[in-house]
Amino acid sequence: MDIRRLRVLREFADRGTVTAVARALSYTPSAVSQQLRALQAEVGVPLTEPAGRGLRLTDAGRALAVRADEVLAAVDGAEAVLDSYRSTPRGTVRIALFPSGALLLLPGVLRRIGREHGMGLECRDIDMTPPEVPALTADFDVVVTHRDDHAESFDPSRLEVTTLLREPLDVALPLGHPLAERERIELTELAAERWIGVDVGFPVDDVLRSLAVRTGVRPQVVQRINDFRVTEALVADGHGVALLPRHTIDNPRLVLRPVAGVRAGRNVEAVSRRGASVRPAVRAVLDILLAEAAAVTSE
Incomplete structure (x- = not known):
């Protein structure tokens, strides 16, 4: 699965609206929706469903968002391995x-x-x-x-x-x-x-x-x-x-x-x-x- 799409899914789980995700990631709302649709096509199960004028996560979407946290944490961990070679924390x-x-x-x-x-x-x-x-x-x-x-x-x-x-x-x-x-x-x-x-x-x-x-x-x-x-x-x-x-x-x-x-x-x-x-x-x-x-x- 594409890391960028997983990051979009996690942001949607945290922020709740496509507009808020677009603002946070400097995307357009249509680009966010496209990423969510692409991820849904990739995994083969519905990840979002209509809720009023917006979207909400399905049960599968919420489950994948939890796993997305683990994947992205692993990516962050790989980056932290490089940081650990420094004598003191930085940034x-x-x-x-x-x-x-x-x-x-x-x-x-x-x-x-x-x-x-x-x-x-x-x-x-x-x-x-x-x-x-x-x-x-x-x-x-x-x-x-x-x-x-x-x-x-x-x-x-x-x-x-x-x-x-x-x-x-x-x-x-x-x-x-x-x-x-x-x-x-x-x-x-x-x-x-x-x-x-x-x-x-x-x-x-x-x-x-x-x-x-x-x-x-x-x-x-x-x-x-x-x-x-x-x-x-x-x-x-x-x-x-x-x-x-x-x-x-x-x-x-x-x-x-x-x-x-x-x-x-x-x-x-x-x-x-x-x-x-x-x-x-x-x-x-x-x-x-x-x-x-x-x-x-x-x-």
Whole structure:
């Protein structure tokens, strides 16, 4: 099978539309469709089927996309063999991080990368939900993301996941709050509080909703703010309470207290396409992320 056609199929599996694949590969949409048809003729079974105005993969198409990952990973592995003859990893690694993860990890990661000769890091902060992560691996070598303790893990047949850390989520209170002197706070004691949450679908909101299901206490969310720095300012000024990540927040105007009787946290993970870590530079970045995660959680 033609490697280029397999790459087009994988891109279609990740991006979902012919137009998106064409944009990513600098093809015309008709060229993408032609490559998919040619691959389908080559294998002798339908790989796509109509879905509204577009296309979607058949069961055979999805199965071949998984195998395409393995073939393309093998090709990448062959290229990595050549890289392994160099004394140090080389090249630029593209990395996307969710904003508060970048706040926590990126300064230290860039310091560590600066000690590696011949390596560079191209970084973007992206406010991502877990369902958006697989598509991001099409554009980035490594995607640093977060998910609720109870959220479903990523598909191991197509993605490699490196667990970096589990960060507890604490209740953030303003100085002088009646509960600020407690070591731990029962969620029922916060029933009357005004909460500052994040957009629906993001991990911190998932945690707040799962706590509500398990305790029967429905939080009153008065604002939804995704930027934790803004949330810090609002809580400090007395506009509500919030769940904030323990290791990321360092604000002398706030008091952080764990929730009693429940596990509230987010899992911070580095996600990449299967086979990507064969490339020495990507492996080096994953090792650096692990080292920095260990450093920030030990402080």
